[in-house]
Amino acid sequence: MRLVYKFAIVTIAVISVLLVVAGCGSQSASPPPATEKVWTVSENPVTWKSDGLISDNEYTSHQKIGKVDVYSRVDGNTVIFGLVANTDGYLAIGIGAEQKMKGADILMCSMQDGQAVITEEYSAGPMGPHSPKDSGNVNISQISGSLQSGMMTIEVRRKMSPGGSQDKPLKIGENRLIWAIGDGLGHLHTSRGSGIVVLVR
Numbered sequence: 001m002r003l004v005y006k007f008a009i010v011t012i013a014v015i016s017v018l019l020v021v022a023g024c025g026s027q028s029a030s031p032p033p034a035t036e037k038v039w040t041v042s043e044n045p046v047t048w049k050s051d052g053l054i055s056d057n058e059y060t061s062h063q064k065i066g067k068v069d070v071y072s073r074v075d076g077n078t079v080i081f082g083l084v085a086n087t088d089g090y091l092a093i094g095i096g097a098e099q100k101m102k103g104a105d106i107l108m109c110s111m112q113d114g115q116a117v118i119t120e121e122y123s124a125g126p127m128g129p130h131s132p133k134d135s136g137n138v139n140i141s142q143i144s145g146s147l148q149s150g151m152m153t154i155e156v157r158r159k160m161s162p163g164g165s166q167d168k169p170l171k172i173g174e175n176r177l178i179w180a181i182g183d184g185l186g187h188l189h190t191s192r193g194s195g196i197v198v199l200v201r
């Protein structure tokens, strides 16, 4: 083979290797892990759809409290939540806890057979027990959820200031919530904590 052909073949081979190493080859770049995804929020949000998936500008506020991303928007006398956490067991938020879990008005969220299930619970003591409320699930509606790549997303509308004896109100501005994630309903949380969620009108 003439020298010029040999030189051309070697050059093409070297360039091909460099392109693959640099990520410009035929392999597509893998998407970022779902845990890194943060959606934008907006003062003028798009129409909310309870489809178990959060989209850009669907919410007006976002805070990460511990391991739970809390998206929210206020609609009349209701608050709409989009909750995201790395769990396939349960994720929960609790409103109005007085000491540890005591007095918390809890939304216990899980996915069962592809459907989001939320139970309103009330914690009688600082370490529980927390049981479904006497009044049942009366403060929530439009429940949806999804489980993708280990990330659970829950969307739900909740009354802002329900008046039952086991109900705790939310308000515009800062709200202290407790949160927990766990491997399965009825199991002690694998992580828990508290944080401030800011609701904006």
Ligand code: HEM
Residues within 6 Å of the ligand: 092, 093, 094, 099, 100, 101, 104, 106, 107, 108, 126, 127, 128, 178, 179, 180, 182, 185, 186, 187, 188, 189, 192, 193, 194
């Ligand atoms: C599923 C059943 C649950 C059991 C058996 C349980 C049990 C307990 C126990 C024994 C403690 C004290 C020990 C510790 O700090 O880890 C505790 C603390 C705590 N739990 Fe739970 N819990 C449950 C669900 C929840 C839920 C759903 C939430 C949130 C909505 C929650 C929030 C918390 C918080 C924030 C603390 C720490 C309080 C503090 O130290 O300030 N727990 N829980």
